[in-house]
Amino acid sequence: MHHKEKLEFTPVIGIEIHIQLKTRSKIFCSCAADYTNDEPNTHICPVCMGLPGSLPALNGEVIRQAMRAGLTLHCRILPTTFFFRKSYYYPDLPKGFQITQSDLPIAADGWLEIHDDAGRPKRVRVNRLHLEEDVGKLRHVTADGRIEGASSSFVDYNRSGLPLAEIVSEPDISSAREAVEYVTTLRRRVLHAGASDVDLEKGMMRFDANVSLKCSDGRWGNRVEVKNMNSFRALERAIEYEVKRQGSILAEGGEVMRETRHWNDARGVTTGLRVKEFYRKFIVEPDLPPLVITKEQVDEALASLPEMPEEKLVRYVGFGLSEGDAAVLIEEPAVARYFEACVTAGANPLRAGNWVRTEVLRVVNDAKVSADMIAVSPEALASLLAKVEDGGLSTTLAKSVFDALLDGLSFEDALKRSGASDGAVDVHALAASVVAANPDVVAEIRSGKDTKGKKVKFLVGLMMRESKGSVKVDEATAALEKVLA
Amino acid sequence: MLNDEEVRAIAAEARLSLHGDELAKAVRYINNFLGMVDRFKELDLKDVPPFCFAESTECPLREDVAAPFPRVPDILAARSQSLDYAGAFRVPRIVEE
Amino acid sequence: MSGLHELSTSEIAAGVKGKKFSALEVFDDCLNRTLACDGSLDALITTVVEDGRRAAEAIDGRVARGEPLGPLAGVPTVLKDNMCTYKVRTTAGSRILGGWEPPYSATVWTLLSEAGATLLGKSNMDEFAMGNTTGTSAFGPTRNPWDTSRVPGGSSGGSAAAVAAAYVPFALGSDTGGSIRQPASYCGIYGLKPTYGLVSRYGLIAYGSSLDQIGPFARSMADIALVMSVIARHDPRDSTSVPGKSFDFTVRKGSDALRGKRVALVREFQDFTLDKPIADAMKRVAKICEDAGAEITEVSLPTVGRYAVACYYAIAASEAHTNLARYDGVRYGAEADEHAGTLREAFEDVRSKGFGVEVKSRIIAGTCLTEPVRSEEYYVAATRVRTLIAEEFHRAFESADCILQPVTPSMPERIGEVDDDATKGYEADLYTLPVNMAGLPGLTFFTGYAESGLPVGLQLVGHRWSDATLVDMGAALEEIIGSPRVPAVVKGAA
Structure with a gap:
């Protein structure tokens, strides 16, 4: 009998990402x-509603942000591109076609490490990386909001016409872990560039995966598109499952x-959509003449890019x-800015x-x-840390400050x-700080376990050290007992 | 030449249903139409670029200013009866075939 | 006052400004004429009575207070019903829009109303501008004011009839493959399709986006010029509107406009038969041009002759099926039957009931040509053929200033004389649609009346941006030939 060798499979994965570019107005209208959080159908107009007679007017900032996003991915910017109508029928698509770029995207041939x-x-x-307009949002009337079994649905067009950049990778990704790293790396760079706020919860970043397997016996499995x-x-679980x-x-x-499958997060499986092969x-x-991009515009976009997270690292x-x-500090540009x-x-x-x-x-x-908005400025923190640095302030007290x-x-x-003033020590405040900084010890004392009073003495000792001996033991103990009461 | 089924499928793709002699008429129309455009095969179009725009203008770019449309209620007035409580448009049951 | 409806645009504007009569008097006289005739002609879908009179009164208020007046102050007009007018029903000649009232106005209407024009009505048209008889309108056909058993032409037949019958002195139509020029010819008036990109399409319900242009109808070239000076403006809302193109449309008296011009005839058109009145008009007008100092030459347009019709219909259908994909009943217009259970059924219900046969046929054709399996062979091929056509015209205009040619091969047919095979009728559009393919300006001008009493029109075609030249030449021809009359239409009417 022919003995089968154990087959090995190499995942061949490509990721398609949609990001909402950061602009004040939509791509084709103002x-x-x-x-976010506004009532449905309040941010609409004849253009993004596709009313009869309406025409698109391209937002210049969308082009600039698309270039900037493309440049963070080491893409080249094409000097001339076109827009296309991709037509199909769906209620979230008000014109019955989506304006998108196809053969001639604004940016191409990039890479990410x-x-x-x-x-x-x-x-x-x-x-x-190519541009397209977003579609409206469908809400389905069922228990779990999913499409299957919905008796009716409702459409909100606030999202229709938002500027999207679709970023398509080659199938160079070989594992679920790599896929996550690709997506998070891309997100971090685009966020630092300020090209998109890439907030997943607000739907500003969405991704689909194309997964297939290469077999060690030479076979290539068909490609499956995974959505949702x-x-x-x-993303990681869905790819692993697939x-x-x-x-x-x-x-x-x-x-x-070869099909499109939906990831069902609750059940941990992908399910086939049984959709007919449509075209x-x-x-x-x-309605949109060719988009021409000059070298000057590309240079300006490139020069406008801030330091990338990898460089910061x-x-x-x-x-x-x-x-x-360092990796933690570079996640959010505002945090990195704060640190710097x-x-x-x-x-x-x-x-x-x-x-x-x-x-x-x-x-x-x-x-x-945002770290830009917190009440303690980086300069104030620096002053505080300076005091800790020169021994004047313990870490515990500094946290309290x-x-x-x-x-x-x-x-x-x-x-x-x-209680850490250069002047007279506020014993009560000092006691409060020490109590706040040592919750476990305080819990023991309060639960009556500190029979020998050792824990209390420990806390008093801390207070003495903090005050550099400027407070008397009995004063400190009295204040501590008051706080603990 | 397209047959009845093919034309019916194309019509369905365009969300049009053809009944009775509408289908026969549509099949005749489409085949005459294709016969008309088959004439292009007489030409060598290999190196001819597609005509996309009459003028060689560039796409004008708009300033990124958020200016709300002043008459949103007039847009919604077209469907005042079937908006839901939150102001969204109603669509019937979507069945993924 | 009566008879005001027969005045020209400039005469009305001058009269209102000079307080010879009020804007309301003009409006009411035009309204009376409309109401008297429209039972016979069916040129209008909507007659705007209350709001129109109120607008006229507002103009009169401005006159009384000595406030500045625009160049069209007090002039009533009619717009083809594919131009959006705020809160005035707009149908595109179709059932599918139901009683929809647009929440915004087309730029051309904003420009006209800011110039002081008042809206008397929305005119009948072939459904979604697809047709050349106004017979595909969901609201019934319009009749030719010169012979009510015959078609007025299309798709802007309502606007042409309204101007010819003197409901109003000028009207707007749209032209995608001849829809201004052909009805202008059939109704015996002037009609201009401007250079593509000269007049804003914002608010024009789209049929063939790369072909559509809005233009004026009038009974004199001076009126054509006046209206063009108001509507030929760059519009940032229309990205295909070309900036920096402003022309002086004032018509200068004198036929000098023809002197020294190279007026070309198209060699390939000589092979096609023309109805006798049209053939005679061609000979007569060529001689008029020569006598006025023009040089009659010849150009050759072989690609146009053989491929323009197929090319136009392929591109128009491909663009139209996308432009009409938005009509699904969700956001406006006719709603789906409540028994249509699924989304697909609802869409099919709305569209199958809401669109007429011609529109459905062209949507299916456009869908067919752009399917991936056929797209390169038909849609993309058509766009390449279009390049050849545009280049052919470009070369032709190196040796000619304009082309003199027919508008149609035949005189207006009788209403209801419809070929079972619609595609056969398409060949008649050969004289008009190549102009849209290359984005050129085309002017229909009045040449006189045939023995039958029907008017005969011919066409001047220029290179892109030669609109003002065409207007000058048309005015020169009008001075020599004479201006059109107004038919009685109603027994006993002046």
Whole structure:
């Protein structure tokens, strides 16, 4: 009997990403591009509603941002491109066609560097970045909001006409992990460039994956398009699932059907859509003359790009930070800006890095606010860190000062409230700081476990150290007992 | 030459249903039309660029200013009866075939 | 006052400004003429009575207060019903738009109303401008004011009839393959299709986007010029509107406009038969031009002769099927039957019931030609043939200033005389549609009346941006030939 060798499969994965370019108005009309949380059908006009007689007028900033996004992906910018009508019928498509670029995208032939599963750097080629308009939003009337079984649906056209860049990679990606790294790397670069806010929750970034397998016996499995992955985790799980699913089919000698499948996050599977093979009809968009881009425009777009996250990473490591710590700081451009401003204001980079990674990020995440907007300026933090640096302030107290600064207090008042003033020590505030900084110890004391009073003595000792002995033991103990009561 | 089924399929793609002798007439029309445009085969078009625009102008670019359309209610007035409570347009059941 | 409806645009504007009569008097006289005739002609789909009179009163208010007046102040007009007019029903000659009232106005209407014109009505048209008789309108055919058993031409037949019958002194139509020029000829008036890109298409319900242009109808070239001076403006809302093209459309008296001009006849057109009145008009007008100092020459347009019709219909259908894809009943217009259960059924219901046969046929043709399996062979090929046609015209104009040619091969046919095979009728458009393919300006001018009493028109075609030259030449011809009359239409009417 012919002995079968164990088949090996190499995933061949391409990713299609749609990002909403960052502009004030839509791509072909002057409706506001920011409509989050507003009522349906309030940011509409004859153009983005495709009313009879309406015509598109191209937003110049869309072109600029598309170029900038393309340049972050090392693309070349084409000097002349066209628009096309891609026609099909769907209620979220008000004109019955989508204005898009097809054969002649605005940017092409780029690449992005990621790492393969063994940690070696590898390039994923970017075939193109092209422009298109977004469609309306359908809401289906069923329990889980999904399309199957919906008795009716409703359409909101606020999203119709938002400027999208579609970024198509070559199938150079070989694993789910690589796919996530590709997508997150791309997102980070585009975010730093300010070309898009790429907020996944707001749908500003969407991705589809094309997954197929190459078999060690020479066979190539058909390509399957996977849609409906709404997070990086979903992308990873969906690809892993698909690779496994296709592998089983091929291992049994079967054929993978070429189709589009939906990722169902709740059930952890992809399901076939049973959609007929449809075709889209294309004609040149007669309402938009060719888009001509000059070398000057490209140069300006390139010059306008800020430092990219990878470059920052190298620089931060050069300051002495670990790669891991630096990686956290480069995720959000506002956080990176904050860190850099802090260092520029004289803070020790390692200390600044720690503080931004922990305290500043905590505020950013809890309050859901940008690092540009928090109440403690990078310069104020630098001053605070300087005090810690020269031994005048313990880390614990500094954190307390930081919190006080967040509340809007002046530097002097913040210091006072934390009991760390250069002047007379506020014993009560000092006790409060120490209590706040040592919750486990306090819990033990309050639960009655500190029978020998050792924990209390420990806390008092902290207070003594903080006040550099300027407070008497019994004063400190009394204040502490009051706070603990 | 296209047959009945092919023409019916094309009509369906255009969201048009043809009944009775409408189909026969449409098949005749399409085949006459294709006969008319088959004439292009007489020409050597290999090196002829497609005509896309009468004038060699460049696409004008608009300034990125958000200016809301002042008469949104007039747009929605066309469907005042069938908007839902939130102001979205209603569409019937979408069945993925 | 009566008889005001027969005045020209400039006469009305001068009269209102000079307080010889009020804008309301003019409007009411035009309205009376309209109401008297339209039972016979069916030129209008919507007659704007209340709002039109109110607008006329507003003009009279401005006159009384001595406020500045635009060049068309108090002049009533009619727009083809494919031009959006804010809160005035607009149908494109179709059932599918239902009673839709646009929430915005076409740029041309904004320009006209800012110049003081008042809207008397929206005129009948072939459905979505697809046709050359106004017979495909969902609202019934319009009749030729010179012989109500005959077609007025199309697709802008309503506007042409309204001007010919003197409902109003001027009207707007649209021309994609001849839809201004042909009805102008059949109705015995002047009609200009401007250079593509000269007049804004914003608010024009699209049929063939790379072919459509809006233009004026009038009973005199001076009126054509006056209206053009108002509507030929660059519009940033229309990206195909070309900036920096402003022309002096004032008509200068005298036939000098013809002197020294190389007026070409098309060699290939000599092979086609023409109805006798049209053939006679060609000979007569060629001689008039020569006598006025023009040089009659010849140009050859072989590609046009053999391929223009197929090329036009391929491109028009391909663009039209996309332009009409938005009519699905979701956002405006006729709604789906409540029994249409699924989305596909609803779309099919709205579109199958809402579109007429000609429109459906062309949508199917356009869908067919642009399917991936056929697109390169037909749609893309058509766009290449179009390049050849445009280049052929470009070469022709190196040795000619304009082309003199017929508008149609035959006189207006009787209403209802419809060929079962629609494509056969397409060949008659050979004289008009090549002009749209190359984006050239084309002017229909009045040449006189045939023995039958029907008017005969001919056409001047120029190179791109020669609109003002064509207007001058048309005015020179009008001075020599004479201006059209107004038919009685109604028994006993002046």
